[in-house]
Amino acid sequence: MPELELTVNGEIHSVDAPTGISLAELLREELGFTGTKIACNEGHCGACTVQVDGVPTLSCITLAHSVRGAVTTIEGLRDHPLVDAFVRADAVQCGFCTPGQVVSAAALVAASPEPTVEEIRHHMAGNICRCGTYPRIEEAILNWRG
Amino acid sequence: MARLIRTEKEVEGRFEEVWLVVEEDPLQQWPEGPLSVVGRPAVRQDGPQRVRGEARFTADVQLPGMLHTAILRSPHAHARVKRIDLSPALALPGVRAALGPGEAQGLADEAGFAGEPVAAVAAETYGQARAALRAIDVEWEVLEVVLDPQEAVERGLLTGEPTRYERGDFERALAEAEVVVESTYRTSVVLHNSLETHQAVCQWIGDTLEVHISTQYIWGVRDALAEKLGIPGDKVRVVCEYMGGGFGAKNDPGEYTFVAAELAKRTGRPVRCALTRREENVGAGNRNATIQKLTVGARSDGTLVALGGEFVNAIGWSGWSAPTDGPMQTLYACDNVRTVRYGAKINTPPMKAFRAPGYVEGTFGLECLLDELAAKLELDPLELRRRNHADSNDGKPYSSKNLLACYELAQKHWDRRADVRARSGTTWKHGVGMASQIWFGGGGPPSYAWTRVTSDGRVTVVTAMQDIGTGTRTAMAQIAAEELGVPLERVQVVLGDTARGPYATLSAGSSTTPSIGPAVRAAAADVKRQLIEIAAQRHHLEERVLDIRDGIVVSADGNLSQPLEELVGLLEDAQILGKGGRGPNPTGMSVLTFGIQVVEVAVDVETGEVRVERVAAAHDVGRIVNPLGARSQVEGGIVQGIGHTLSEQRLLDPETGRVLTSTLDAYRMPTIADLPEIVCEFVDRPDEHLTNLGAKGLGEPPIVPTAAAIANAIRDATGADVHELPISREELLRALREAQERAREGAKEHVGAR
């Protein structure tokens, strides 16, 4: 199996993994980053969102061997002010989509520290929440700095 | 002393009589309104772990040596396995075991829908298991397929006897009615799509089966496994600490658990069986389609005199016939009601309960019908509802009902109609619609909780319930903190493990808070009583002058003020233990929830686009324990409701009966961009007859009226009568054309009359 070197949350990992393995599978099953969820496994729901060089990316349809940049998962964002903002706003119900929401939102507020409602709705539309916590997610991102 | 009584229990509108042991005298209810902790917003205690991705879901359980399962499903909508050979699969790399029809519960030799499980393979990796499925050699005998529910009804292909209901004399009342409206409504199949798919990890440890499962009912899973496997219940341990959504589809073990348990037994290894998204959207349940032929007869002042309905539930191959007829029977005062409900057994994937099953569909039909009546009578739709308010449930008193108070809360939103309509231009038309809500949600016995106070003054509530994401841990902690008189952050709730806590009921049917909340309060009261007794002896005071407030033991005269941890600190390793059980529901009363939603829409009459701009909800669910969590339930229900009203629809290939929209590009749930402004209000009045808490459930009520309110707003904006869910552009453009033709006809008649 081809070897692969991957920077995740600032640390370099070397793994042997088959070519077809997705980044999500590698993160969850080989490296133990289970905060990244797989919900559809075909790029439709956003639960698996991680950042690659700061850019929200669907890890379930990204081949691990094709990753060129540094990966940031929810485990790398645990101290981000968004976490507290999500809890405060009750922007979590079952919590299965939530790590992906935070990863997407972290990229949004990095690019646009005071996002408008329109920006939030445009940039967060790829993260499906079946519990429908969207009003709370919107509030959390609007007030992410506390 | 323990008292044995007989009482009624309800889940998702299905009633049964049960025996119940009632222990101590019930506690007095707390006064109305926000208390110290209960009734005040509390952030989720398990929020940080969920947000940070630390919460361990079933999907995250990785056990050493764990095998993975893939399930072979029938490609035919109806077929029998004539011959099956698993051996080619067993010979493949990584494959460790395989099961055929009959070798585990849920693997059938007669497949009644395309996607029914027939065999399973366990292998070292999921990829190997899946590859092995292709090697399984099956010879099928293809059987007759029925996909059309109407045909099934005509041919008597039903899941049970038709459910008939009549009060008064419907025929006569209809004949005497001054106005009659008849309409047929159709609702489509929608899919739960919990983001965590149905899955289980099973492992045998000695003679005990340990099960990690994404479920709404750990005890139900335990008992079903024990029964089918022929082992004692206490030899099955079921764990579900966090789950990624359920919405009614995860109340039982399902084939995936039985398959994993059997494969684990055969291999001696832990086995995971997890559905893929596509399998989830085929075999894990759905809200079935309905056809509703409805009739209303009224006097010209709007008084309803006759309501009639023929309801067809397109159940699929298995499932139950949900009470689509319920709203028609119970929402309004009407002396003459006749309904018949058929459960059509057809070769489509089985239904499972989905957030207020039957009532969501039935309310869409009934409340659209009422608005068509209001339009015909030129009556204010809200006024029409007020005039037909039911003061009793066909003679049976309500334990509490504040629907008129909900209408009162909604009035200010309803009064925006003129302003909203005035925004209409040539292409975008604006309008306002409403619909009422009735549903169950009273919960019931039994459920139990234990409470533990340790010598550091901290409190643990132990109850083997599950938190499906509604914020149960937090609500239970609030109830215990309130009763005990300690700050909320001192209370933690341990749940989700049948081996670590007493029985608690399922997290379905809006029953969690009303069922388990009272048990938690009783358990907290039990330890509080003991703490007071201890304090009385320690300080030589009478119990009746002592209380605990904000974590401090105080005496009525103010002379004693001792932190709780100081009092119990004396006891070192000792623990004060309390227990509590859920008492019965009030005898002879209907325990129901009520509400109204007022929706504002904008409709592009040229392209059929609908924008839901604002939804105002007012619900009556008794006491609100956590306003923050309650608001989230309402918002979530509305968002799901918007989905099945506008964009979600499961489609089948009419030839093969296979699901075509199993992927989430084709099955489209709302995104954050589809969010309207949502205003959420509660009557927040405890139900004085219901338990020591006076709280009813809120998981389901908010999704009940949304579709009808949207459809009624569309009518208000455009005059179009939509009769189908989802309201696709195709359906809306059809309804708009029909409305235009009607207007033209009307204009012609008008001219003719002159």
Next chain:
Amino acid sequence: MELVRADSLQSLDGGVFIHGGTEVVPLLRDGILEAETLVDVRDVVPRGVDGNRIGAGTTLAELEVDPQIPEALREACRLAASPQLRNMGSIGGNLLQATRCWYWRLKYPCRLHGGDRCHAREGEHREHAVFANDFCASAHPSDVAAALLALGARLRTTQRELPLQDLYRLPDEGNRDVVTLAPGELILDLELPPVQASVYLKAMDRKRWSFPQVGVAAARTDGEIRFGLAGVAPIPWLLTAPEALDAATPLPRTAWKVEVARALVRRAVAAVGAA
């Protein structure tokens, strides 16, 4: 399967090209696409916007905020797919995406897969084509292609230069492909002639993250308006004039799309100004 990284155009030699992977990876997993060798072309396909030239490796997310490109294309990118897919997907790859037809995606043995019938025509086709739907009723989902058609874009590949409409062909009995790329041919960049005004209007059943039910792009150049439509035919559909909608041949459940297209074309004309 192996994954190799192309380091020069000259070294390209067979294999399946992969850029963002948003289409290739799911199709590989479903067995619709097969590859012994995946060739990562990100190092050899130009990326970025330079005046009226767009590198085929530019992502949709980069394009949706680029002030240099015409409104129709910017809007088509902005309303395409989901944010993550726009971050990952390149404009070249977008042009080559396959239909969302559920029969095709679920591997029914349909005509596009080399079979002898179109399952959608007789089956569930409410999201399908209204033009050229006789052989195959699939609808092409590219918003971007519709915009580029209206804008009169030209492509440069490793082998030739061509107007965008020549990239596409209707599938027929003899050839089921919908694109005309030769094996090993790779799209390198796009060139946009100047237009006076352009617009993209899209009907969706969600406000975001929806493939086009009907997408209408219009661009005005001198006295002429060109229209590109998405979601109405097996390939992106060039409409020379609004009246050409009269030639639509909708299926029983796709007639509504014609109605929507008429309204959007009318609005597009109004938006770009009279010809």
